[in-house]
Amino acid sequence: MATAVPPDLGRPPAEVDRLLRGLNASAVEGESWLALFGDALSPQSRDWLIERRRTLAEAAPLPPVAERLRLVRAELARQGVDGFVLPRTDQYGSEYLPPGEERLAWLTGFTGSAGQAIILSERAAIFVDGRYTVQAGQEVDEDLFETVHLVDHPPARWLEEALAEGQAVGYDPALHTKAGIERLKKAAARRGAVLKPLADDPIDAVWAGRPPAPIAPIALLDEARAGESSAAKRARIAAEVVKEGADRLLVTAADGIAWLLNVRGADIPFNPLTLSHLLLDADGRARWFVDPAKLPPSLVLDDAVEPLPPSALAPTLDGLGGARVLVDPARVHAVFAERLEAAGATLVAADDPIVPAKAIKNPVEVQGARDAQARDGVALCRFLAWLDANAPSDGLDEIEAAARLETFRAGHPLFRGPSFPTISAHGPNAALPHYRTNPASNRALTDGVYLVDSGAQYPDGTTDVTRTVAIGTSEPDATRCFTLVLKGHVALARQRFPTGTTGGQLDALARMALWGAGLDFDHGTGHGIGSYLCVHEGPQRIAKSGGGVALKPGMIVSNEPGYYRAGAFGIRIENLLLVTEDSHDGDERPMLGFETLTLAPIDRRLIDAALLDPGEQGWLDAYHARVLRELGPCLEGADAAWLAAACRPLAA
């Protein structure tokens, strides 16, 4: 039983509980959340709130999966449909989901980061890609769900095969883009069946104790950190909207809103975002549909940004008849596009202009990235020195190592949390490129190759770095493979290229050496990254396909070729690169190049110098000299000695 709400909170008990439940559904850490209750809390009220929040966090037990599936089927029957299509996403298209949006996990038990389910009356299937087939096999009851390969046997085809004429399959239009649902509609139509939008999500309807939408405090990002005011950003994005022939922009992507308003939140893990919607007008004014509970009383917004409750979004869209609203069909989910069309608005389908603007870091963000990378490199070097001194040893395993690394990072006051779940992988575990360390698979760090892919959020930048290091005696062929990966990494890092070149054009540079040996890796070479935002950010990428956007000065992109030998070991070398103007005497064209931002030694023990040409050796030696020069002054004692040894020239 809760005691009475302390009088100095000045809110009704139900509202206090709503906030605390929302906080429990968020990723907020520490005690910063107390700011939501004002600056003048009494110590008694603080204690009361902390205790009440803990009480509310106790989750009700879940019924078994078979029962959950039965409940959903009954709800589908009630809504008059024969099935339901469930992607793993939310209405914002987030990569990381708050707990109340984890419908796929609730329904199937599958906890991976990508997947989809289709339920019919007699059959149900879960679709996962190659990364997750093993995990799905462990987590999902095969008597209830068939596990299907997402790429080899896509949901549209499965649906076409499974449906009977006259059937109707429901979907939640808040969870699908129009293009995505169109594919399924076509597949169903070939069997004389239809897809039907459902006004009430059938999972939400039967999920007892479903966590509410997260509520975490929103903070402004100083213009001194952001490098540009929200007003200036809104003005130039509004100009792009007008250029596309529209007079409004609807934004649902959380990182787009965070960038545009210079705000950060903690609604979801790893990404410092708040979930909300925004409507930008042609004059740069914005209506921001955001839970007012997330706005600390101390927060002062720009006059031209009007906060409105989320419930105001639907009537606002309904009132946009006659407006020309730019809606990015690849980002904004069908429910909004359909509502606007029903209201009589004209949809202008175009790429969200925030995406390319956000990708090009301004000078303040660029300097912030350099500072953040150096700070992060110091923590990583301390970890690597500690690892060298302690592994192999009894009891040291992947989980312990990942925790240690986070401890080294957390030592800095600007650390704001990891930017994604650390991959701490030894031996065969590292052969799974998207391995997530977990107690069942946890390996001791004995002789062999160890891969650690991790990153952090700092208020001046987001980091993402992978190092692969030898522990004791490593696998005989690992040195050759590591050196081939390194050759690709270096080829990309040192390449100059003319303006207009896309990441797709450069991808092969990172693979040439591996290809020569009959090897390759099955993931992209590089992704964009945000400034104290998402660790994966478009539009640029370096990949075999889909890397069609020209690289521009100020973009940051990762350089992470790898090699994975199933059952044996995995290798990846990842630095972040800043695209820079790179003109030399004698150039006939405007040229670009890369500045490597990430600072940490690349393990010399895994390099076969005989496989490197003089240019590659020169790059590596110069990189190590720079790492030593920039990080050396920040390290002491054994750490400094370790760094000096790790950074000595190859020939030494």
Added chain:
Amino acid sequence: MATAVPPDLGRPPAEVDRLLRGLNASAVEGESWLALFGDALSPQSRDWLIERRRTLAEAAPLPPVAERLRLVRAELARQGVDGFVLPRTDQYGSEYLPPGEERLAWLTGFTGSAGQAIILSERAAIFVDGRYTVQAGQEVDEDLFETVHLVDHPPARWLEEALAEGQAVGYDPALHTKAGIERLKKAAARRGAVLKPLADDPIDAVWAGRPPAPIAPIALLDEARAGESSAAKRARIAAEVVKEGADRLLVTAADGIAWLLNVRGADIPFNPLTLSHLLLDADGRARWFVDPAKLPPSLVLDDAVEPLPPSALAPTLDGLGGARVLVDPARVHAVFAERLEAAGATLVAADDPIVPAKAIKNPVEVQGARDAQARDGVALCRFLAWLDANAPSDGLDEIEAAARLETFRAGHPLFRGPSFPTISAHGPNAALPHYRTNPASNRALTDGVYLVDSGAQYPDGTTDVTRTVAIGTSEPDATRCFTLVLKGHVALARQRFPTGTTGGQLDALARMALWGAGLDFDHGTGHGIGSYLCVHEGPQRIAKSGGGVALKPGMIVSNEPGYYRAGAFGIRIENLLLVTEDSHDGDERPMLGFETLTLAPIDRRLIDAALLDPGEQGWLDAYHARVLRELGPCLEGADAAWLAAACRPLAA
């Protein structure tokens, strides 16, 4: 005055004259055309036909361009439109046109290979790309036509700016794809104007003495050369058509029909093609709409190929109501698609399945390509040896050199003509990548760099090779640039890559070294090539963009990086590559690689060996050793000595 038609021709005089005029509009050479009149001609009839053909070849003088433009405008007024859009193409989408399809040259005087015109009542414009702005300036009267850059200021934009509300602009639907005309329609609609298909081409209506459609004899290509019977090809293409959900395929591309039926013609220069249309049924039967005059009496077609006169095409399409016809929207012009739709046929829009099938050479074609390249290499080596012995010298110029090269090729009985107009370019002329040697620009072969890009048609293969050689003392920086181009050529030639890799992914390999020096080249790195067909053939290519098709074993693609310094010199090194399976011990994936088909020395005098790494030097030495081994036995005396010297190892 013609004398009476000899009685053994057995044809009315008008039909004989039609054939002879058609022959004059074709590219047929020698006396093979006499076969169209049967095998049993008397010597008197032969002489009569040759003389009569010559008489009919005398062209009537053309009125001046201003008068031609006036005539067309009057015709447009008569047809009730305010303008006309004229591309440079024919209804088959050919790269080389027969004279009666040279409407753009007739209207404007511009003779380049790519361009477009728009005529309005008061204004007219010709659109050409960067290759042709100088030439258009020389050939086109600027008082009559504005010269506009095709890429910087596309016709659709020009049209949008120039049109007034309510205007109608005509087009000939036989000369545009639906997608192409759609773009123009949208642009016009933004001004409240329309595009209107014209039943009669207004140029043809007023072009007095317009040459008729070409008539050149058709010959079968032996299955021993083609490697697969027409029946077998038709069966597998028909299966692809059915797989796409269609029951017919309409083919208008001349090289597609030539491949499918194993026939070759001489209707147009450089490409051994006959212009016709074809309708393939799901059972592999074909209706071939071809002028019967082109079929020599001796030619025996497969029973399942029914020749019909071209006039039968329209009524046949009209009778396809209810059929599902596969029509490649990128290839088949609007006139056919619209006719089929009007007839009640369903159009199945898909890529023409002949294109990828034709691109993969069968084992007989592959061996033919090797034989043709070796034969061609011998002729090229004789030419290069002759050039070394004779240049620089008085009176030797680009035109003379090109003629000599053709003479060396024509010495072989299997030579069937050049595969494209030879680019014979000295000094600054070579800096124009698409330079065409002509009397006005012709340069003497004095000290400097000389570039020769040429190819031949042989019944077993088509060749395309570029060599750049030093004459006397070359430009100081040419050696560095040549070596950078060579590094790119070698990087591509020796790269292995996994199955599924596209040409677009490999393009950067040919540019890396140039990019490193701030240089680049503004054309694709490689194009596909036919087997005794077109020198430019899809779908594969190696280029910055549009190289999206995976390379497959049996495809042939050129490897032709270059470098062009305006006003100074041009460099290109081009060999043809065969895509091959290339598996080695230790490979973890199915790998592909390239076999260089072209055999001719790469000029050692232009190589700075200090810029090559050991792998590149090794490739070049091995290539030269192979050239010497394969071509040496075919050369004698001074030529053999020249080859041995040209092929000695770099270090020697």
